[in-house]
Amino acid sequence: RRGLSAPLHDLREGVGFVARSKTIRTIVLGMAVGLFGGGVLFALGESYARRVVGADQQGFYALLFALGTGAAVGIIGASILGSRNARADITFGFGLTLTGVSMLATAAVKTIIGAMGWITFVGVGTGIAYVMGFSHLHENVEDEFRGRTFAALIALLRTGLLASLAVAGVASKLLDDQFRSPFDNGTRNVIALGGLIVLATALLSLWSVRDRMGEPLETLKGLGRAANPFIDDEEREEK
Numbered sequence: 429r430r431g432l433s434a435p436l437h438d439l440r441e442g443v444g445f446v447a448r449s450k451t452i453r454t455i456v457l458g459m460a461v462g463l464f465g466g467g468v469l470f471a472l473g474e475s476y477a478r479r480v481v482g483a484d485q486q487g488f489y490a491l492l493f494a495l496g497t498g499a500a501v502g503i504i505g506a507s508i509l510g511s512r513n514a515r516a517d518i519t520f521g522f523g524l525t526l527t528g529v530s531m532l533a534t535a536a537v538k539t540i541i542g543a544m545g546w547i548t549f550v551g552v553g554t555g556i557a558y559v560m561g562f563s564h565l566h567e568n569v570e571d572e573f574r575g576r577t578f579a580a581l582i583a584l585l586r587t588g589l590l591a592s593l594a595v596a597g598v599a600s601k602l603l604d605d606q607f608r609s610p611f612d613n614g615t616r617n618v619i620a621l622g623g624l625i626v627l628a629t630a631l632l633s634l635w636s637v638r639d640r641m642g643e644p645l646e647t648l649k650g651l652g653r654a655a656n657p658f659i660d661d662e663e664r665e666e667k
Contacts, residue, residue, distance in 0.1 A: 449568075450636065451517060451564070451568060451636075451637075452565065452568060452569060452577065454517070454632075454633055454636045454637070455517060455520060455561050455564050455565060455633075456565075456577075456580065456581050456584060457584075457629075458520065458521075458524060458557075458561070458629050458630070458632070458633045459557070459558075459561045459581065459584075459585060460581075460584035460585055460587070460588045461588065461625065461626075461629045462524050462527065462557060462625075462626050462629050462630070463585050463588045463589050463592070464588035464589070464591055464592045464622075464625065465528070465531070465592070465621075465622040465623065465624075465625030465626035465629065466527060466531070466550070466554060466592075466622060466626055467588065467589045467591075467592030467593055467596070467622070468592050468595075468596040468618050468619055468621070468622035469495075469531065469534070469547075469550065469619060469622065470589075470592075470593070471592060471593045471596035471597060472596050472597070472600060472615050472618060472619060473488060473491060473492065474488050475600065475615045476491075476534075476543075476615050476616075476619060477491055477540075477543075479613060479615050480535075480537075480538070480543075480613060480615055480616050481537065481538060481539060481540045481542075481543045482540070483540045483543075487540050490540065490544060491540075491543060491544060491547055494543075494544040494545075494547045494548045494551065495547050495548070495550060495551045496551065497548060497551065498547065498548035498549060498550060498551020498552040498553075498554075498555065499551035499552070499554055499555040499558075500551075500555065501548075501551070501552050501555065502523070502551060502552040502553060502554060502555020502556040502557075502558075502559070503555040503556075503558070503559055504555075505552070505555070505556060506519070506523070506555060506556045506558075506559035506560050506563075507559065509556075509560070510559070510560070510563055515637075516560045516561075516563045516564035516567065517560075517564050517633075517637050518634070518637055519556060519560045520556075520557050520560040520561050520564060520633065521630050521631075521633040521634035521637065522556070522630075522634070523553045523554070523555075523556030523557035523558075523560060523630075524553065524557045524626055524627075524629060524630030524633060525553070525627065525630040525631070525634070526549060526552060526553030526556070527549075527550055527553030527554050527557060527623075527626050527630070528553075528623050528624070528625075528626035528627025528628075528629075528630050529549075529623070529627060530546045530547070530549035530550040530552075530553060530623075531546075531550055531619060531620070531622055531623030531626060531627075532620055532623035532624070532627070533546040533549075534546040534547055534550060534619060534623070535616045535617075535619040535620035535623060536616075536620075565577060565578070565581070592622070596618055596622075599614070599618045599621075600614035600615050600617075600618045601614060602614065603617045603618060
């Protein structure tokens with residue numbers, strides 16, 4: 429009986445650990461809520477291609493290609509930033525910000541070219557946020573709680589994604605023809621709402637680390653002073 433209940437016990441401990449740690453809680457909830465908002469783009473992608481930008485099935489595949497390409501660029505870019513010791517939590521917030529703003533722009537465009545451009549940026553922001561979110565957790569979660577924390581994260585991510593897939597189609601139909609043009613399209617409105625959710629999550633994430641956002645700048649200033657050849661050794665040691 430203990431063996432059957434052990435996974436639930438570990439998951440409960442992981443959720444409790446996430447709830448107690450401010451920095452971990454910010455990243456985990458940011459990833460879960462961000463995926464909930466971004467999930468509407470997956471759920472309504474085909475409807476968006478057909479109803480908003482007037483594309484056919486091949487146009488929908490082009491949008492998927494743009495999203496995948498952007499995600500690949502974002503992941504590579506996040507890997508480069510990680511190798512340069514960029515602050516993972518701050519970069520995570522900026523990645524989510526790029527995703528939210530790009531989703532809002534995606535909801536506003538009317539051409540397939542414009543949609544591909546902005547959806548590429550959605551992918552870039554998503555890739556950066558995904559890599560930096562996991563990097564921050566790896567750096568700050570102790571080995572004892574790492575497995576439980578990631579179990580809680582995966583559970584929340586899947587819950588958020590399934591919830592967005594379930595809600596997006598229904599919300600799109602409910603919002604059809606409820607407002608004046610150009611807001612009479614339910615698909616456009618739901619994607620815009622998803623972008624607002626992601627953007628709000630990103631701003632809250634950055635607000636939670638606002639007291640540490642000056643650290644990278646101070647580090648760069650310190651490196652610049654240390655490398656200045658016109659400062660003698662005594663001054664350099666003092667600074």
